[in-house]
Amino acid sequence: MQCKRVLLTENDIPTAWYNLQADLPEPVPPPLHPATHEPVGPELLTRIFARALIEQEVSRERWIEIPSEVRRLYAIWRPTPLVRAYDLEKALGTPARIYFKDESHSPPGSHKPNTALPQAYYNKQEGILRLSTETGAGQWGSSLAFVCSLLGMQCKVYMVKVSYNHKPYRRSMMQLWGAQVTPSPSDETEAGRQILAADPNCPGSLGIAISEAVEVAMHRDDTNYTLGSVLNHVMLHQSIIGLEAERQFEMIGDWPDVVFGCVGGGSNFAGLVFPLLRHKIAGKRETRFVACEPHSCPSMSRGQYRYDYGDTTKLTPLVKMHTLGHGFVPPGIHAGGLRYHGMAPMVSLAAKLGLVESAAFHQTECFQAARLFAATEGIIPAPETSHAVRGAVAEALRCRETGEEKCILFNLSGHGLCDLGSYDRYLSGDLEDYSYPQEKIEESLAELPQID
């Protein structure tokens, strides 16, 4: 029997990230200014982003070198194992081979540091020693706090107030890594003060927290802003996942027939999928790529491919993406993360071109699949990740029916050790399934500017 875990050594950490923009048959539409609807030039972005990152954002170079210091620090948690889920296969009685790429071993527990590290690194190279960002449940904020700690940088996190008060573990984690964590809305920014004046008890939202973090970066010369998903340079950095997986499959002489990743903003999906997708574009491999999303926030399966704002308050540039509308708010009963109204422009374009597909799942079936995975393979997936697990399990069950010996791969984007409250609600039967009503999605989409 082949090994359970396919391991690479530190010397196998890729030396360059892969940029899908080089191989897409058409370019990613440019971001537009929120007021003028004209393409945004780099000069606006340099106020809040490092120049190197803006260059990566628009680059069509196929390979972009990973700085040696970034590779050195990647080695804290990379390369990550490719794991064969033998016991899950057995429990499902499937002839399929199920593999997962285990991104849960980074200190904050997810794939997010793959981009947090280079984002912080390039800012430091350009003399910026303070970064701001927003965080919801805390996965992204804790990843940025972690890498800022490694690089000796300051980190300012606006954390959605309701999470700040009810999810103290990730807040503690960020503070332990030296970050300054502020519940949002706060009185530190104009955006926050306006919200609080209208509603002193506002529980906050990711949209508000983005506004606060961007405002601070706009107004302070020593501070830049960072984003944990959606943007092209984030997809670029995450490609390290798929590049490692590619080498690991070559080592064992196998190759995935179908790949599953969960999608919120799209970064862990893109990270695993894009390097493999280039072989499909080149006509060398027949692989299906399935973006797994919740029925309660179905941007790919039920949204439109349109220009929309990245945030609720229309401060960010407009980007062309699959979106449910910037006013879309997923229901409070949804426990599984992946709450973003839009989708990374590169993932969206790949979907429009028919290179990737999507599937929506209900939260209880996702937790059920995650529970089976935990029972057989041991690892407790993050609630977000459970959507990818569900996709893979459903495919393996189809293979049981058809007898197909497919090779299935999914991205285990993070562990759920800081999200056990959601599992508690699942186990006690408190979670309900929910499909977003079509008329409410249409209402939300009706608010979009008419650009295309």
Add this chain to the structure above:
Amino acid sequence: MQCKRVLLTENDIPTAWYNLQADLPEPVPPPLHPATHEPVGPELLTRIFARALIEQEVSRERWIEIPSEVRRLYAIWRPTPLVRAYDLEKALGTPARIYFKDESHSPPGSHKPNTALPQAYYNKQEGILRLSTETGAGQWGSSLAFVCSLLGMQCKVYMVKVSYNHKPYRRSMMQLWGAQVTPSPSDETEAGRQILAADPNCPGSLGIAISEAVEVAMHRDDTNYTLGSVLNHVMLHQSIIGLEAERQFEMIGDWPDVVFGCVGGGSNFAGLVFPLLRHKIAGKRETRFVACEPHSCPSMSRGQYRYDYGDTTKLTPLVKMHTLGHGFVPPGIHAGGLRYHGMAPMVSLAAKLGLVESAAFHQTECFQAARLFAATEGIIPAPETSHAVRGAVAEALRCRETGEEKCILFNLSGHGLCDLGSYDRYLSGDLEDYSYPQEKIEESLAELPQID
């Protein structure tokens, strides 16, 4: 520069555990019956333990084969990396080389599954499909729940009530892995009912939970009891840590001058140390081994080497060990785990023979060291583990003074992602240091039976 992480492959998982009993210059004194004070024969133990484990408990064989199914499932998290802490070294300005064996990658997050797995396996081999145990904060209970899930066994955990109510994350983890978790004291056992009759609001203790778990195993033919530390067979199973470390040091051509491990019952310390200790006993290597314990529960540095009960309620056999007395209760202000009044008999004997030494630390200096470690190396250590980190950091600082280029190794026995509440209390300045008063230790020791 050598690699940061020294990795082994699955084929390098040791094929046998190492048993220090084969090489100790004198035998471990036998356990005594709690009432008669006569040596306990195996027949009493077979009521609650698997026969294979009782044989291992008294075996003086040097190598005991690891069953292939146990090796197969070890591969879920083993071999674990040996990691060089370059960035910690740099932050300390030390000429020392600091390594840690990273046992935090198991699904429950600690070294505990190394013994939970074989304990469950041997029971299953002997037809026992239900295991009982106790747990305090939940590290051991979650490890047993995890392996029972893998092996398709039932798991019954008595969890100290105050932890059950205030540490819901580990309870959720156990339940997700299918364990039945009961707050202790409960009305399910005679021991529990007696306690509740006297004090209906009793918050519970590890001693009470042990009594409940043992009682269930005594009275139900289908159920055996398991213990996560202290016993000889637990030390045996944990030797896999040191056996891997030994091979990893050989690969890089280095060898530790001094090794640190935290001690509560002693199992992670013994696991890393015993395989290395055999080279010291054989006169081949000069290595110091330091057991790191809290000042608030200093069984090795201030207890006596005496026969004492394993539990508060004097149900267990008497074992000869370093103890503060079975009536000893560490203060509530202590946040760092390691609360057991005694110490594994094998670790105790090794200490008496001068083969290992001990050092006590205050909790705030441990959290401070753990914070520095998290800031430089990324990983957040469990509060228990922070005692080993503190030991290693103190040694590295001594090396800075003396200029010695020592090789320092410590056991990163677990991560702290489920213990962030303790870090919160540290960061907010709420933790106090505490040395146990000598007269209270003497009072507690005065309760011990006069046997030796």
